[in-house]
Amino acid sequence: MIELRTYVFLDSLQPQLASYMATASMGFLPVPGDSCLWMEVSPGMAVHRLSDIALKASNVRLTQQIVERAYGSMVFNHRDQSDVLEAGDRVLKHLKTTEYERHPCILMWNEVIPSITADHATLINRDNRKGSMIMPGQSIFIMETDPAGYIIYAANEAEKAANVTLIEARAVGAYGRLLMAGKEADVQEASKAAAAALSKLTCRVAN
Numbered sequence: 001m002i003e004l005r006t007y008v009f010l011d012s013l014q015p016q017l018a019s020y021m022a023t024a025s026m027g028f029l030p031v032p033g034d035s036c037l038w039m040e041v042s043p044g045m046a047v048h049r050l051s052d053i054a055l056k057a058s059n060v061r062l063t064q065q066i067v068e069r070a071y072g073s074m075v076f077n078h079r080d081q082s083d084v085l086e087a088g089d090r091v092l093k094h095l096k097t098t099e100y101e102r103h104p105c106i107l108m109w110n111e112v113i114p115s116i117t118a119d120h121a122t123l124i125n126r127d128n129r130k131g132s133m134i135m136p137g138q139s140i141f142i143m144e145t146d147p148a149g150y151i152i153y154a155a156n157e158a159e160k161a162a163n164v165t166l167i168e169a170r171a172v173g174a175y176g177r178l179l180m181a182g183k184e185a186d187v188q189e190a191s192k193a194a195a196a197a198l199s200k201l202t203c204r205v206a207n
Helices: 015-024 044-057 081-095 118-127 150-161 184-199
Strands: 003-010 035-042 061-067 072-078 106-113 139-146 165-170 176-182
Touching: 003 081, 003 150, 015 061, 015 150, 015 165, 035 044, 035 081, 035 150, 044 061, 044 072, 044 081, 072 081, 106 184, 139 150, 139 184, 150 165, 150 176, 150 184, 176 184
Parallel strands: none
Antiparallel strands: 003 035, 035 072, 061 072, 106 139, 139 176, 165 176
16 A cells, blocks of 8 residues: 655746755756645655656656655656646645645754854854855754655745755655745745744644
């Protein structure tokens, strides 16, 4: 039985997130303004069949496909929202489910740390090579979600809402992790926007 863990539609990829995703993409690179669908299922090997269904259903491009033993993720992008939505609908029909049967998003961590030190900034920058660098004195916003894929939606909505710098948006594995930096007021606004967006996702009731 294939379980739908995450189903997230992004209407318009923001510039920083699109560029960040492109650094890790082994498929067709997304560009700012593209629509994007991020799906995570269990078990991981199921993504091969589901990716095949989505690609044959419309003109979407396969941005990324990650196959782990427990979970598998597939990401599609296209300039036309209708193509992305059609691909998602075909996958959902194959699974005999709806997007609302996805796992509920659990916000594991959401915190703003003002004015970090130079030592702290240096260690963060050494660990994160795909995003931008954080500068000493900037404030940071950190978030963790379960399942991991929801962090992409949080990152996109945060970037829409505030003038912040994307440092990391890790959306695979057991938990998703987001780190953004900027002036404290902007970081606070990004944090609120991300949490509000996640709270509005309609999901099945957890057992």
